[in-house]
Amino acid sequence: MPGTAASDALLVVDLQYDFMPGGALAVAGGDEVVAIANRVARGFANVVLTQDWHPAGHISFASRHAGRRPFEAVTLEYGAQILWPDHCVQGTRGAELHRGLDIPHAQLVLRKGYHAHTDSYSAFVEADRRTPTGLAGYLRERGIGRVFLVGLATDFCVAWSALDARAAGFAAVVIEDACRAIDTGGSLAAAWREMASAGVRRTESSRL
Numbered sequence: 188m189p190g191t192a193a194s195d196a197l198l199v200v201d202l203q204y205d206f207m208p209g210g211a212l213a214v215a216g217g218d219e220v221v222a223i224a225n226r227v228a229r230g231f232a233n234v235v236l237t238q239d240w241h242p243a244g245h246i247s248f249a250s251r252h253a254g255r256r257p258f259e260a261v262t263l264e265y266g267a268q269i270l271w272p273d274h275c276v277q278g279t280r281g282a283e284l285h286r287g288l289d290i291p292h293a294q295l296v297l298r299k300g301y302h303a304h305t306d307s308y309s310a311f312v313e314a315d316r317r318t319p320t321g322l323a324g325y326l327r328e329r330g331i332g333r334v335f336l337v338g339l340a341t342d343f344c345v346a347w348s349a350l351d352a353r354a355a356g357f358a359a360v361v362i363e364d365a366c367r368a369i370d371t372g373g374s375l376a377a378a379w380r381e382m383a384s385a386g387v388r389r390t391e392s393s394r395l
């Protein structure tokens with residue numbers, strides 16, 4: 188399953204300081220993914236980086252909801268939302284892409300989660316499940332048919348992006364060893380189940 192076809196793209200999801208060990212929403216082993224992503228990206232002509240990019244006081248922050256704590260679930264206008272520590276606030280260091288990322292040929296940095304009242308785990312469609320980011324159109328116009336995914340976190344932004352890639356008609360392949368999970372409340376097992384039933388495939392970076 189070589190990823191070098193002109194119609195393949197690699198999506199490098201949210202390799203930002205706030206998701207690294209020591210960050211505001213640290214993902215265990217998140218920093219290990221950077222070197223793997225760099226290596227994988229060398230095999231792709233088409234690379235898109237994503238960047239979680241929230242305004243201060245974003246609706247997904249527990250600090251915005253009186254009496255709520257991070258990792259609690261609440262119901263918002265658009266449905267279920269897990270509350271998070273403040274993270275990836277626009278213009279802060281925590282929102283910056285890891286400086287060890289070495290993918291100079293990446294063509295697009297796609298920011299998401301910038302609407303104050305809507306989260307967006309997915310790089311394709313916001314959490315209201317209606318507002319597109321424009322990524323599907325971008326990939327389609329560029330003749331992309333298959334999207335490979337690496338990054339953070341397996342069970343949130345990677346999984347939702349992979350599911351929405353499928354929903355938009357792309358083949359989707361998650362490179363499992365190039366991702367790390369948050370795994371809160373069974374989220375990782377649930378994400379793999381949903382991805383499997385949506386036809387998302389999984390592979391290892393050594394197989395590319």
Ligand code: VGL
Nearest residue numbers: 201239271339340343344
């Ligand atoms: C993410 C939770 C909140 C992610 C982003 O990148 O997976 N998770 N914001």
Ligand code: ZN
Nearest residue numbers: 239274275300
């Ligand atoms: Zn976020």
